[in-house]
Amino acid sequence: MNVRVHVRVIPRSGLLDPQGQAIAHALAALGFPGVADVRVGKAIELTVDAVSTAAAEASVRSMCERLLANPVTEDFILEAEPA
Amino acid sequence: MTRVAVVRFPGSNCETESLLAVTRAGGHATLVDYRDTDLGQSDAVILPGGFSYGDYLRSGAIARFAPVMTAVKTLADAGGAVIGICNGFQILCEAHLLPGALQHNAQQRFAARPVDVRIERTDSVCTTDYEPGEVIRIPIAHGEGRYVADEATLDALERDNKVLLRYVTVPGTDMPYNPNGSMRDIAGICNSTGTVVGFMPHPERLAEQELGSDAGQRFFTSLMRRVASGVAA
Numbered sequence: 216m217n218v219r220v221h222v223r224v225i226p227r228s229g230l231l232d233p234q235g236q237a238i239a240h241a242l243a244a245l246g247f248p249g250v251a252d253v254r255v256g257k258a259i260e261l262t263v264d265a266v267s268t269a270a271a272e273a274s275v276r277s278m279c280e281r282l283l284a285n286p287v288t289e290d291f292i293l294e295a296e297p298a
Numbered sequence: 299m300t301r302v303a304v305v306r307f308p309g310s311n312c313e314t315e316s317l318l319a320v321t322r323a324g325g326h327a328t329l330v331d332y333r334d335t336d337l338g339q340s341d342a343v344i345l346p347g348g349f350s351y352g353d354y355l356r357s358g359a360i361a362r363f364a365p366v367m368t369a370v371k372t373l374a375d376a377g378g379a380v381i382g383i384c385n386g387f388q389i390l391c392e393a394h395l396l397p398g399a400l401q402h403n404a405q406q407r408f409a410a411r412p413v414d415v416r417i418e419r420t421d422s423v424c425t426t427d428y429e430p431g432e433v434i435r436i437p438i439a440h441g442e443g444r445y446v447a448d449e450a451t452l453d454a455l456e457r458d459n460k461v462l463l464r465y466v467t468v469p470g471t472d473m474p475y476n477p478n479g480s481m482r483d484i485a486g487i488c489n490s491t492g493t494v495v496g497f498m499p500h501p502e503r504l505a506e507q508e509l510g511s512d513a514g515q516r517f518f519t520s521l522m523r524r525v526a527s528g529v530a531a
């Protein structure tokens with residue numbers, strides 16, 4: 216079965232995210248109130264052929280650990296659904 | 299004669315300067331393709347600057363899985379000299395041959411200018427020809443050069459004397475000294491034996507007097523001396 220896996224890679228909280236800071240400043244300049252924090256990461260969408268949604272998720276988790284995210288600086292979140 | 303392999307990844311752009319710097323220092327420099335699986339009889343390898351794989355995903359993240367990297371790791375594990383310059387430093391960090399990571403510059407802009415760096419350690423494979431604490435001015439050219447690691451790793455780097463180069467202010471100059479927001483002003487690091495080294499500045503780009511300074515050339519004369527003495531390799 217084809218499984219669509221959504222990966223979100225987010226810079227680890229506590230680390231300086233200059234892109235997020237620049238956006239936060241721009242939002243404040245536009246007059247949007249109440250933006251406490253902005254962090255900019257990456258969204259990666261994969262379509263994986265696997266025996267189950269769980270198997271696809273496990274496979275993509277391994278991909279994140281090896282390549283898609285850098286454990287030194289980034290966290291990742293997975294969501295899998297039948298494609 | 300000391301044999302030095304310079305690896306060209308798709309997107310490398312400093313391999314020619316690196317080859318020339320080795321040749322000027324009296325070494326035998328060979329260009330090695332990233333698809334090669336061995337480094338020949340090389341005593342040392344340089345991963346040059348550039349934008350391997352277009353810096354896609356993260357700089358160095360894809361290059362670290364190139365076929366040649368298995369041979370680079372084997373050489374590193376055997377105590378051979380492995381030098382990562384700029385993108386090469388990013389690749390070594392991604393490959394976990396050196397700790398930490400290099401992130402987008404704090405100011406979100408590419409930085410291409412001279413920097414003043416202090417040689418913090420003169421027993422590494424490429425710094426023996428400098429004086430301890432010597433400050434040299436060489437160029438940087440990077441968008442992702444902000445060195446980042448957790449506090450424990452940073453403390454260990456300092457304690458174990460693994461900080462190789464540090465951005466410093468030279469009295470009498472008004473140049474902002476840390477060009478990218480690197481933690482603890484770190485410009486380069488090495489492993490405990492000083493045989494695996496990585497740094498953001500480009501000594502190979504300022505290594506002959508015709509260009510106004512040869513401040514970077516001693517990285518390469520040091521490498522020749524160290525490898526010839528058999529300490530590395």
